[in-house]
Amino acid sequence: MPLPAPGPMSLVPFVSVEAMMKIVLEQGIERMLIDLARYIEDDFRRWEQFDKTPRIAAHSSEGVIELMPTSDGRSYGFKYVNGHPRNFQTGRQTVTAFGVLSDVETGYPVLLTEMTILTALRTAATSALAAKHLAPKGAKVMAMIGNGAQSEFQCLAFKAICGIDTVRLYDIDPKATGKAARNLAGKGLAVVPCTSAEQAIEGAQIITTCTADKQYATILTDNMVGSGVHINAIGGDCPGKTELHRDILTRSDIFVEYSAQTRIEGEIQQLDADHPVTEIWQVLAGKNPGRRDDKQITLFDSVGFATEDFSALRYLKDLLGSGAGHQMLDLLADPDDPRDLFGMIERYGKAVAAA
Amino acid sequence: MPLPAPGPMSLVPFVSVEAMMKIVLEQGIERMLIDLARYIEDDFRRWEQFDKTPRIAAHSSEGVIELMPTSDGRSYGFKYVNGHPRNFQTGRQTVTAFGVLSDVETGYPVLLTEMTILTALRTAATSALAAKHLAPKGAKVMAMIGNGAQSEFQCLAFKAICGIDTVRLYDIDPKATGKAARNLAGKGLAVVPCTSAEQAIEGAQIITTCTADKQYATILTDNMVGSGVHINAIGGDCPGKTELHRDILTRSDIFVEYSAQTRIEGEIQQLDADHPVTEIWQVLAGKNPGRRDDKQITLFDSVGFATEDFSALRYLKDLLGSGAGHQMLDLLADPDDPRDLFGMIERYGKAVAAA
Numbered sequence: 001m002p003l004p005a006p007g008p009m010s011l012v013p014f015v016s017v018e019a020m021m022k023i024v025l026e027q028g029i030e031r032m033l034i035d036l037a038r039y040i041e042d043d044f045r046r047w048e049q050f051d052k053t054p055r056i057a058a059h060s061s062e063g064v065i066e067l068m069p070t071s072d073g074r075s076y077g078f079k080y081v082n083g084h085p086r087n088f089q090t091g092r093q094t095v096t097a098f099g100v101l102s103d104v105e106t107g108y109p110v111l112l113t114e115m116t117i118l119t120a121l122r123t124a125a126t127s128a129l130a131a132k133h134l135a136p137k138g139a140k141v142m143a144m145i146g147n148g149a150q151s152e153f154q155c156l157a158f159k160a161i162c163g164i165d166t167v168r169l170y171d172i173d174p175k176a177t178g179k180a181a182r183n184l185a186g187k188g189l190a191v192v193p194c195t196s197a198e199q200a201i202e203g204a205q206i207i208t209t210c211t212a213d214k215q216y217a218t219i220l221t222d223n224m225v226g227s228g229v230h231i232n233a234i235g236g237d238c239p240g241k242t243e244l245h246r247d248i249l250t251r252s253d254i255f256v257e258y259s260a261q262t263r264i265e266g267e268i269q270q271l272d273a274d275h276p277v278t279e280i281w282q283v284l285a286g287k288n289p290g291r292r293d294d295k296q297i298t299l300f301d302s303v304g305f306a307t308e309d310f311s312a313l314r315y316l317k318d319l320l321g322s323g324a325g326h327q328m329l330d331l332l333a334d335p336d337d338p339r340d341l342f343g344m345i346e347r348y349g350k351a352v353a354a355a
Numbered sequence: 356m357p358l359p360a361p362g363p364m365s366l367v368p369f370v371s372v373e374a375m376m377k378i379v380l381e382q383g384i385e386r387m388l389i390d391l392a393r394y395i396e397d398d399f400r401r402w403e404q405f406d407k408t409p410r411i412a413a414h415s416s417e418g419v420i421e422l423m424p425t426s427d428g429r430s431y432g433f434k435y436v437n438g439h440p441r442n443f444q445t446g447r448q449t450v451t452a453f454g455v456l457s458d459v460e461t462g463y464p465v466l467l468t469e470m471t472i473l474t475a476l477r478t479a480a481t482s483a484l485a486a487k488h489l490a491p492k493g494a495k496v497m498a499m500i501g502n503g504a505q506s507e508f509q510c511l512a513f514k515a516i517c518g519i520d521t522v523r524l525y526d527i528d529p530k531a532t533g534k535a536a537r538n539l540a541g542k543g544l545a546v547v548p549c550t551s552a553e554q555a556i557e558g559a560q561i562i563t564t565c566t567a568d569k570q571y572a573t574i575l576t577d578n579m580v581g582s583g584v585h586i587n588a589i590g591g592d593c594p595g596k597t598e599l600h601r602d603i604l605t606r607s608d609i610f611v612e613y614s615a616q617t618r619i620e621g622e623i624q625q626l627d628a629d630h631p632v633t634e635i636w637q638v639l640a641g642k643n644p645g646r647r648d649d650k651q652i653t654l655f656d657s658v659g660f661a662t663e664d665f666s667a668l669r670y671l672k673d674l675l676g677s678g679a680g681h682q683m684l685d686l687l688a689d690p691d692d693p694r695d696l697f698g699m700i701e702r703y704g705k706a707v708a709a710a
Contacts, residue, residue, distance in 0.1 A: 009447055010372055016685035017365055018703075025704045056411055058426045060459045065431050067422050071413045076420050078435070080455065082462025088693040092364060092461055096687045100435065104415045106447055107437020116688035120696055149690075152697035176694055183697050329684075330371035332451045333471035335504075338443040339531055341475055342507035342538050348373075349380045 004351055007334030013320055014329040015113035023316075023324050024117065030160035033153075036125040037161055039311040047281035049073065050307055054261035059239070062086065070306035076102040077310040079115055093149065095119065101313040111317050112329060115309065120150055122312040123304060124157035126257075127232045131162050131206060133283045133290035134255060134298040135230035139205035140165045145197050145219055146210035146235055147171035147180040154208050154234075155180075159189055162206075166190040170200035198224060209243045211235040222247035227295040233267055234302045244299075246270045252297040255280050255290075257305035266301040277301070359706055362689030368675055369684040370468035378671075378679050379472065385515035388508075392480040392516055394666040402636035404428065405662055409616035414594070417441065425661035431457040432665040434470055448504065450474065456668040466672050467684060470664065475505055477667040478659060479512035481612075482587045486517050486561060488638045488645035489610060489653040490585035494560035495520045500552050500574055501566035501590055502526035502535040509563050509589075510535075514544055517561075521545040525555035553579060564598045566590040577602035582650040588622050589657045599654075601625045607652040610635050610645075612660035621656040632656070 015023070024032060043050070055068040063084030070077060081097035088094060097115035102108060131139075142164045144151050151169070158164040167189050171177045177193045184191045194200040201207050201224055209219045209231070222245050225231065231252065235243045244267050254277045256262040263273060280300065282288040291298055320326055335344035370378070379387060398405070410423040418439030425432060436452035443449060452470035457463060486494075497519045499506050506524070513519040522544050526532045532548045539546045549555040556562055556579055564574045564586070577600050580586065586607065590598050599622050609632045611617035618628060635655065637643040646653055675681055690699035 006371075006373060014684075016361075017688050018361060018685055021700045021703045022707075024700050025707065029700075051413055053411070056408070056422070056424060058406060058424060058431055058459075060426075060428065062460050063462050065426075065457060065459070065462050067411070067424055067433060069411060069413060069422055071415075071420075073415065076413055078422060080433070080464070082457070084460075084462045087461055090461070091689075091693055092463060093688060093690075093693050093696070096463065098464075098686055102420060102437070104413075104420070105417050105439075106442055106445070107418050107420050107439045108447060108451065109435070109453070114686055114688065117696065117700065148694045149696040179692065179695055179698065183695070183701065329369075330373055331453055331469055333372050333448060333469065334446075335448075337534065338446055338448050339503045340534055340538070341448070341472065341504040343534065345376050345379050345384075345472065346538065348376045352377075352380065 004348060006330040010330050010332045010334035011328040012109045012112050012331040013326045015316060015326045017114045017117065019325045020114050020117045023319060026324070029156055032121060033125045033128070033157045033160050036122055036312060036315055037129045039315040040122065040126055040308050041129055041284055043307050043311040044281040044284045046072070047285065052258055052306070054258070054264060055306065068306040068309055070310050071104060072310070074104055075310070075314065076104050077306070077313045079119070079306070079309040081115070081119065095149070099309055099313055101317055108332065111313060111320070112331065113313070113316055118312050118316065119309070120153045122308050123150060123234060124153035125161070126308050127154055127208065127234060127300065127302060128157035128161035130255060130280050130300040130302070131158065131230055131232055134300060135162060136205050136228050136291065136294060139230070141168065141204045142166070142206040142208060143168045143170070143200040143204035144208050145170050145200055147176040148210065150210045150234070151180045152183045154210060155184055155189060156187060158206065164206065166192065168192045168194050168200040168202070168204055170194040170197050206230045206232060208232040209235050211243055217243055218245050219243040220248060221245045225297060227297060229297055231297070231299045232302065233299060239264055239269065242267050242270060249299065252299035254278070254299045254301055255283065256301050257303065261305060262301055262303050265303045267299070268301055359703060361685040365685050365687045365689035366683040367464045367467050367686040368681045370671065370681045372469045372472065374680045374682070375469050375472045378674060381679070384511055387476060388480045388483070388512045388515050391477055391667060391670055392484045394670040395477065395481055395663050396484055396639055398662050398666045399636040399639045402640065407613055407661070409613070409619060410661065423661040423664055425665050426459060429459055430665070430669065431459050432661070432668045434661070434664040436470070436474065450504070454664055454668055456672055463687065466668060466675070467686065468668070468671055473667050473671065474664070475508045477663050478505060478589060479508035480516070481663050482509055482563065482589060482655065482657060483512035483516035485610060485635050485655040485657070486513065486585055486587055489655060490517060491560050491583050491646065491649060494585070496523065496559045497521070497561040497563060498523045498525070498555040498559035500525050500555055500562065500564045502531040503565065505565045505589070506535045507538045509565060510539055510544060511542060513561065519561065521547065523547045523549050523555040523557070523559055525549040525552050561585045561587060563587040564590050566598055572598055573600050574598040575603060576600045580652060582652060584652055586652070586654045587657065588654060594619055594624065597622050597625055604654065607654035609633070609654045609656055610638065611656050612658065616660060617656055617658050620658045622654070623656055
């Protein structure tokens, strides 16, 4: 007598790291970034439909573990993500993540997925989407400061979505710069490794900072930032962690994802709580012009928001619907009679005994 | 050329529903309830070490999806759980859940598990643990009102942990009562199916209510509750969902898990915000006597709290350490160089092409 198979309602599609790598290779990374940006933009444009809350963070001396939930009333998504700057010393990722998309009507998960790779993609897609509206017209050169796990994704997103043709790389660790330069070779970008942040920003219309220290750092000082530049600051993303000198902030027009969260975690934690900022959805929805003139310094103070993960989960679910690889996970109990959870275990025991 | 296997740090132990059923059968359900109660008690006794927050709930007209995180500074746990009273109409569980335990030092998950079955077990273990300190001495008879998926677990926990020898079952649906009675046959309990709540509580020293309507209901009215009884109310667990008439509450000494959460979700949402209640950890830690005399009506207004899930996750992780069945899930990216997430995908692509 065969063991009873898990009931159909017990199974949840699961995308492993390996399955995600296959999806990235099949789709092509630039195509995937462009498609992701479209989903992210669509969701930002219907911002008012989402339940929004700052993420729920558990801080420790080593790092942070966060849950990032949101819902549009039909689907519910959340991401689990950590941030541990010293993890690389033990061969671990600074940021790892996984996420779940659920059906609000039943509360049942419909997708479980790795999100370490997917977060890198959605973060890059969000940065480039914002820059499309904030960077100076015709920007071709980006300085990429911080050449860790996120950097290549950023560079390719700005190429695919904003038309950047040159990236100038700098990291305090030259090995990281070398790694990024090798990975970006042959990808259609001119790649210029630099030995200082000052050198990296020479001639750059866009400056992306993505460093991982969990402390107040000053990656950019005020005199380094000329007029007309767009700054994409994505490394400062928790209380006590910033990358830019305060004087840069006061000279910039600041754009954020969700101000209630960014005031806790972003660069603007250095400013008064009522310092004016613009939520990026207002730009994407046409309620705010974004960049107004050539001299304006624009700053996207990005910490990552739950709707971006929701968009990424929604994108991935649609891909699975078109046949992308995944496995089915026996995650939810599915007894014959939904009220007979206890009996399900007993019947399984009898089947095991008889098998 | 073989494809690269997922790196060791990418793998997270996963306990599926089937694996959990095997564990329950191997351990024996009463033994498992007793062991779980010990873990839950240990954690309640060190209550002050935990980061505590009311769970994060996303409500809809159909139900609720909740995230329940907590941490003791070394481990971090969270549970995803839904509550959808009408789910049984489509063959789904009212409550399904899964959970994760992580290492605070790295932020890396160390366990992913189904928690539909595990939640049923930990809820029953918590109820019986509280009753051991709150029910009248020598209590032998329990009324079990609401005979859904949770009911058999409750009955066996009260047998194993409190020495109950008789359960009196009632549900508005006689089929549910019949199901519970059949499941409990031969388990060492006298089982009395009843046709009304009034009949069920005859001679009972403990009354457990576990019904699922998402609304204010009155499962027990004031005249039904005599002096000396212990009430274990576990079905009211979200805003607008209660089971007991308000007059019962004002006659009872009320014990709760975490008052900040219970005032939002429990029976006591019917009372003033400053109505005195005792957190159950104070009883378990010896700071409050629990039941003081034979005439006192005690009420455990239980909505389920994150530390109970944390205890269950910790218990399960220890079981896996002793060899309990599970599989390894490729959930976390583990590149050779932790900063080379991008390169990992490229190298995988080359290996696929060469294979």
